[in-house]
Amino acid sequence: MTGRALRLSRLRRVVPEGRGGAPAEARGGRARRRGAQPKVVALGGGMGLSASLAALRRITGDLTAVVTVADDGGSSGRLRDELGVLPPGDLRKALAALCGDDDWGQTWARVIQHRFQSKGDLHEHAVGNLLIVALWEQLGDHVQALDLVGRLLGAHGRVLPMSAVPLELQALVKGHDPERPDEVGTVRGQATVALTPGEVQSVHLVPPDPPAVPEAVAAVLDADWVVLGPGSWFSSVIPHLLVPELLDALVETKARRVLSLNLTPQPGETEGFSPQRHLEVLGRHAPKLALDVVLADRAAVPDSASLTEAAKRFGAAVELAPVARTDGSPRHDPELLAAAYDRIFRMHGRIGPWR
Numbered sequence: 001m002t003g004r005a006l007r008l009s010r011l012r013r014v015v016p017e018g019r020g021g022a023p024a025e026a027r028g029g030r031a032r033r034r035g036a037q038p039k040v041v042a043l044g045g046g047m048g049l050s051a052s053l054a055a056l057r058r059i060t061g062d063l064t065a066v067v068t069v070a071d072d073g074g075s076s077g078r079l080r081d082e083l084g085v086l087p088p089g090d091l092r093k094a095l096a097a098l099c100g101d102d103d104w105g106q107t108w109a110r111v112i113q114h115r116f117q118s119k120g121d122l123h124e125h126a127v128g129n130l131l132i133v134a135l136w137e138q139l140g141d142h143v144q145a146l147d148l149v150g151r152l153l154g155a156h157g158r159v160l161p162m163s164a165v166p167l168e169l170q171a172l173v174k175g176h177d178p179e180r181p182d183e184v185g186t187v188r189g190q191a192t193v194a195l196t197p198g199e200v201q202s203v204h205l206v207p208p209d210p211p212a213v214p215e216a217v218a219a220v221l222d223a224d225w226v227v228l229g230p231g232s233w234f235s236s237v238i239p240h241l242l243v244p245e246l247l248d249a250l251v252e253t254k255a256r257r258v259l260s261l262n263l264t265p266q267p268g269e270t271e272g273f274s275p276q277r278h279l280e281v282l283g284r285h286a287p288k289l290a291l292d293v294v295l296a297d298r299a300a301v302p303d304s305a306s307l308t309e310a311a312k313r314f315g316a317a318v319e320l321a322p323v324a325r326t327d328g329s330p331r332h333d334p335e336l337l338a339a340a341y342d343r344i345f346r347m348h349g350r351i352g353p354w355r
Helices: 003-013 046-054 074-083 087-097 103-112 125-140 142-153 190-194 214-222 233-242 246-250 275-285 305-312 334-347
Strands: 040-044 063-067 157-161 168-174 186-187 198-206 225-228 256-260 292-298 317-321
Touching: 040 046, 046 063, 046 087, 046 168, 046 233, 046 334, 063 087, 063 214, 074 087, 074 246, 087 103, 087 125, 087 142, 087 157, 103 125, 103 198, 125 142, 142 157, 142 168, 157 214, 157 256, 168 190, 168 233, 186 305, 190 233, 198 275, 214 246, 233 275, 233 334, 256 334, 292 305, 292 334, 305 317, 317 334
Parallel strands: 040 063, 040 225, 063 157, 225 256, 256 292, 292 317
Antiparallel strands: 168 186, 168 198
């Protein structure tokens, strides 16, 4: 047995407690107790993951977010450079998305998202970033600190980093320099990759074999459903597939897997990408990954036959549903996205005892 396989075998036995302190039941074919909710794990980062979490918290109380930790821009980048910590920004956004719709939840969501405006060192720092980093330093434990922030906010779910070490995203990009459009070079840093004017060929992480957070691996192995995307494809979605233990868990889990596509290509990073091309680049980075459902907004798919063919290569069915806001902005509507996820969970999985 290889070192990675041995570590995954050990992590498979790390079954976290369910909500309310009751032991969580391992998947393994065993039926859940009647009345239980589906266990859902959502992977991503930034506003894409926030959109998914805002929808999923409406349909399940057993929700875990696994968040990328390669951000190197803004407040997160400054804290990372100065203190050597994980970038807290995407973790903060996930916690805010899990806040409830009551006064307590919405007040705390606004507080942790608040950015200072000044002419000094605090300018543009987010309150939630400072709170998370302070608890990391006080407790010396990433997971314990994030759980504590979640309890303070009354978050409807748990937030975990995908790795316990800060990661650098690097990309092979064609035409990053507009004056040399045919040249392929390495672009470093998530913020730079996200805004490149060139064509991203592939991405990788530094260090190349980062350790996964054990609780994140255990959550994926114990889930009923895993949701990947939407979000910045190369800088928020694919990085999860570049953490070896996390990818192994995604391949081996008995959970059903949903890939949620973006509403529009992202300027720079995926400019000109069709929905099916998003699937193609995902497959190049994780050829062993299987999917069960690919979810896309009906209006964002001009060629449903090509998307269906691309999804078949992953073993997946395509679900087209209206999930965009009706104001014309390229953002997901949480209620419509929640309805789409709920329908997928009922129609594409075993009809669970939570129904």
